[in-house]
Amino acid sequence: MHTAKQGFRAILLRHETILLFVVLLEWLYFNSVGPRFGSVDNTFDIMRHSVEIGLLALVMTPIILTGGIDLSVGSLLGLCAISFGKFWRDAGMPIPLAAACTIGIGALAGGLNATLITWLRLPPLIVTLGTFSLFRGLAEAITRGADTFTNFPASFLFLGQERWLGIPAQASSFILVSIGIWLLVHRTTFGRSFRAIGFAPEGTRYAGISVERRLAMAYVLAGIIAAVAAIIYTSRLGQAKADAGMGYELFAITAVVLGGTSIFGGIGTVHGTLLGVAAIAVLNNGLVHARQSREVAGMLTGLLLILALTSSIIPKMLASLKTRRQTLATKPIIT
Amino acid sequence: MKKIISLIVVAGLAFVSGCGKSNSSSGGSSNVTGGKKITVALMPKSKGNAYFISCKKGADKAANELGVDLVFDGPTDPDPAKQNEIVENWITLGVDAIAVACENREGISTALRKAKAKGIKVVTYDADALPNARDFFVNQATPEGIGYGLMDEAARLCGNEGEFAIITASLTAANMIEWQKYIEAHRADKYPNMKMIALRPCDDMKDKAQSEATALLSANPNLKCIMAICSPAVPGSAEAIKQAGKIGKVKLLGLGLPNENKRYVHDGVTDSVILWKTEDLGYLAVFAADALAKGDLKPGDKTIKAGPLGELQIEGDSILLGKPFIFNKSNIDQFDF
Numbered sequence: 001m002h003t004a005k006q007g008f009r010a011i012l013l014r015h016e017t018i019l020l021f022v023v024l025l026e027w028l029y030f031n032s033v034g035p036r037f038g039s040v041d042n043t044f045d046i047m048r049h050s051v052e053i054g055l056l057a058l059v060m061t062p063i064i065l066t067g068g069i070d071l072s073v074g075s076l077l078g079l080c081a082i083s084f085g086k087f088w089r090d091a092g093m094p095i096p097l098a099a100a101c102t103i104g105i106g107a108l109a110g111g112l113n114a115t116l117i118t119w120l121r122l123p124p125l126i127v128t129l130g131t132f133s134l135f136r137g138l139a140e141a142i143t144r145g146a147d148t149f150t151n152f153p154a155s156f157l158f159l160g161q162e163r164w165l166g167i168p169a170q171a172s173s174f175i176l177v178s179i180g181i182w183l184l185v186h187r188t189t190f191g192r193s194f195r196a197i198g199f200a201p202e203g204t205r206y207a208g209i210s211v212e213r214r215l216a217m218a219y220v221l222a223g224i225i226a227a228v229a230a231i232i233y234t235s236r237l238g239q240a241k242a243d244a245g246m247g248y249e250l251f252a253i254t255a256v257v258l259g260g261t262s263i264f265g266g267i268g269t270v271h272g273t274l275l276g277v278a279a280i281a282v283l284n285n286g287l288v289h290a291r292q293s294r295e296v297a298g299m300l301t302g303l304l305l306i307l308a309l310t311s312s313i314i315p316k317m318l319a320s321l322k323t324r325r326q327t328l329a330t331k332p333i334i335t
Numbered sequence: 336m337k338k339i340i341s342l343i344v345v346a347g348l349a350f351v352s353g354c355g356k357s358n359s360s361s362g363g364s365s366n367v368t369g370g371k372k373i374t375v376a377l378m379p380k381s382k383g384n385a386y387f388i389s390c391k392k393g394a395d396k397a398a399n400e401l402g403v404d405l406v407f408d409g410p411t412d413p414d415p416a417k418q419n420e421i422v423e424n425w426i427t428l429g430v431d432a433i434a435v436a437c438e439n440r441e442g443i444s445t446a447l448r449k450a451k452a453k454g455i456k457v458v459t460y461d462a463d464a465l466p467n468a469r470d471f472f473v474n475q476a477t478p479e480g481i482g483y484g485l486m487d488e489a490a491r492l493c494g495n496e497g498e499f500a501i502i503t504a505s506l507t508a509a510n511m512i513e514w515q516k517y518i519e520a521h522r523a524d525k526y527p528n529m530k531m532i533a534l535r536p537c538d539d540m541k542d543k544a545q546s547e548a549t550a551l552l553s554a555n556p557n558l559k560c561i562m563a564i565c566s567p568a569v570p571g572s573a574e575a576i577k578q579a580g581k582i583g584k585v586k587l588l589g590l591g592l593p594n595e596n597k598r599y600v601h602d603g604v605t606d607s608v609i610l611w612k613t614e615d616l617g618y619l620a621v622f623a624a625d626a627l628a629k630g631d632l633k634p635g636d637k638t639i640k641a642g643p644l645g646e647l648q649i650e651g652d653s654i655l656l657g658k659p660f661i662f663n664k665s666n667i668d669q670f671d672f
Contacts, residue, residue, distance in 0.1 A: 288425075
């Protein structure tokens, strides 16, 4: 009985549980102030608006688990969006082929990050800071900053703007990717090694795991999913321009960290990330319904992040304080 | 421990709800006349921009006079998808009319068409969307109005004769080419003794404008007037004239914001800054959106009576704000944008 209670308490104190409560509280609060907040339409709005950042956050999770980071995903989204436009409009490819080639570009770009990080052993922060500028710069150079791709066929715009099986069409791809990444990280030895690498890269290497291959895989995956996000983004807006996805990398990282993944690697879950995405998305949308200005959203996201981080650390701090006090009390005083 | 956590969460939410209560009166005191209060949502290109803050002043005034519930929101970061998201939120929120200054012509049109399909009236101002995505465009200045206004003012400053030069943003910018066309047409028509001797691009940069103006001044001793038709070129040219010691000898006029030129106007370097009154633009955007929602403004109308702005022309589906406004020493201090 005692252990069951302990176990329940552990689950209750888990970061993800606290975050789930935060999301629920947000929901209840906004539902009470905004008459249309809880409507189906609005729920779908929230989904639609968070798919691209959600996808980036999902693939950012394994990377951060390994102790790495990918700052280039937002820029890569921009590069992929205009590549997609180029393939379709200028090369005259049908949409599915253009999409496939775009995903190829994403994989190549992710491969570039992976090569620099694993072969040359450069720090991910520096490598992706470089490709962050490189990818965006390429996108701007190709379009000279002004060329905009529009007039996509309605069948393609369906993906970003219409409903399929009752839910926003892009939500189904998001759900698929979520399940895929969750299974990869939590249910395969391959995925579990991401956390091992984050804890101790050298130790993992001595355990006979090919650290480089797994790291490379995480960055290539990020590239591929960034391309998918770019296609969804283009479909949602009906436009591809070089400034697509600007700043998205930071939103993705925020969602991952808010979801309880340690920025030093080793600790974290995919469902935590999903909750992180939800917490930010609900907040951003809800503030509109509460008739709040947009600046408040940024402030509250920051506050939420700090709150979530401290709330998961405070219990540990209190626990260690308690044991210290106990040891102090029992320690014989030597004079 | 649990208590502490819940305390933190509750404190956080209390903060959120505290924020929630403060903003409910953004529409201002209004005279609701029995019927349903109209909600107009107004979006700038970006929120921190002084130009749009000044537009909002006019919009607030219109909302107060008309008893409109005004929602004002816009992007605070450079994400081009933000305008679409805000519009989509407004659709769900169920506003009656939307007025948008469009950052991305094609991109925003997707969301605006959706709003129109839901029966929401759509007006664009400052920068237009695709014509099928909105009901009316509130046009702050036609190329003709800008071109003629610039040429008239230049001629007035020079006494109808002499050489002048134009500094533009780039030789390929579509809107500026359009303005130059009207400047030239008006010159040939009305001021044959004025002579345009040079057209120089400044790449929309102040320092480049300054070096171009310096070069123009030293190469053309008879130059009487510089016309700067992109906003960084006005202070840039002013600096050049000042440093060349030609204050008063060479006249300067241009398109720009009052605030960035005030100093030079007071020093007598810059003679005239031409632009529209942004407050009037915001006023008209809300006025037109409200009129549309009430059914007072319909497609095909030829004029609109916009309160203190008087009767304004409608050309096709664009509502014309009227002639540009000239800011000079006597009035520039009344404007803050």
